[in-house]
Amino acid sequence: MHRIFQKFIDCLSSASNSDALRDAMSQAAAELDLSCFAYLSVPDQTGGQAGLISNYPSAWTTHYLQRHYERFDPVIIQALRHPEPFEWGLGIGSLAPPKSQELFEEAARFGIRYGFTIPIHNDSGSVAAVTFAADERRPQFERTISEHARVLQLMAMYFHAHARRSIGSSQPFAGASLSPREAECLEWAAQGKSAWEVGTILGISRHTVATYLENAKTKLGVRTIVQAVARATASKLIRQQPHPLSHLP
Structure with a gap:
């Protein structure tokens, strides 16, 4: 699969x-x-x-x-x-x-x-x-x-x-931009990392990671991390990740 x-x-x-x-x-x-x-x-x-x-x-x-x-x-x-x-x-x-x-x-x-x-x-x-x-x-x-x-x-x-x-779409997200930290957190989340794991990797708190991810979702106009990753990847706001299924059963 x-x-x-x-x-x-x-x-x-x-x-x-x-x-x-x-x-x-x-x-x-x-x-x-x-x-x-x-x-x-x-x-x-x-x-x-x-x-x-x-x-x-x-x-x-x-x-x-x-x-x-x-x-x-x-x-x-x-x-x-x-x-x-x-x-x-x-x-x-x-x-x-x-x-x-x-x-x-x-x-x-x-x-x-x-x-x-x-x-x-x-x-x-x-x-x-x-x-x-x-x-x-x-x-x-x-x-x-x-x-x-x-x-x-x-x-x-x-x-x-x-x-x-x-x-085409009339919905406003094409002009969205992510901060470097928001993009970085989203890239790690795309590989199945939890907020705690991302925080450990980046040397910041789990709460801070969660805040960055919430900001990214808001900017992209989505509800979930998976949707945020999909939109950010398609818009080239983050790099394509090689293992997006690593956290799925």
């Missing part, structure tokens, strides 16, 4: 456009037996178009965007309301009212019947979602979701951080 993740990060770092980003995620997903994916950035309250990077069938994505299905897609509605990843599909729970269930049935005609969606939120709410989907509930697909859910979340956050540069 570590090899797949590191290759994915390397491909993201060299990607210069949305097509290259799509190829990076497509390749990583295929190696994990996840047949297809979609990244959808949600328009803010001022309106605008949804941004999509995906290897779904183009006939479906064109149909979806032209009809603004993101406005009543039960998967996107769930992602807007709750930050936790979730599974969805025909016959799985009751994710939406009957009218929205029709969208599931329509997607199924394009081979999209089951999926795992990772909402991406910041301080202002939901901003995007990454979905891995399949034409049916395959044992290997479910096994990958079960065993690697945390890593898939991390991949989604890194992808989002890079995708913002390709499809």
Whole structure:
């Protein structure tokens, strides 16, 4: 898993456009037996178009965007309301009212019947979602979701951080700058070091490290250290770290 993740990060770092980003995620997903994916950035309250990077069938994505299905897609509605990843599909729970269930049935005609969606939120709410989907509930697909859910979340956050540069964003973090100490603490945190460990390495207190990390999160407009690392790396505010999974099970 570590090899797949590191290759994915390397491909993201060299990607210069949305097509290259799509190829990076497509390749990583295929190696994990996840047949297809979609990244959808949600328009803010001022309106605008949804941004999509995906290897779904183009006939479906064109149909979806032209009809603004993101406005009543039960998967996107769930992602807007709750930050936790979730599974969805025909016959799985009751994710939406009957009218929205029709969208599931329509997607199924394009081979999209089951999926795992990772909402991406910041301080202002939901901003995007990454979905891995399949034409049916395959044992290997479910096994990958079960065993690697945390890593898939991390991949989604890194992808989002890079995708913002390709499809644009009205949210103000592109101009953020980190102090040398904030960047240094974030770089060590990216390698799985605790605040106490970072403090020991840098010769400062755990409380001071925590303060630097909180400042970094505030400047980058995120809630978690993982999100901060993803955004700072994508914006080249910190160096790319070689072992971002060292602290994950």
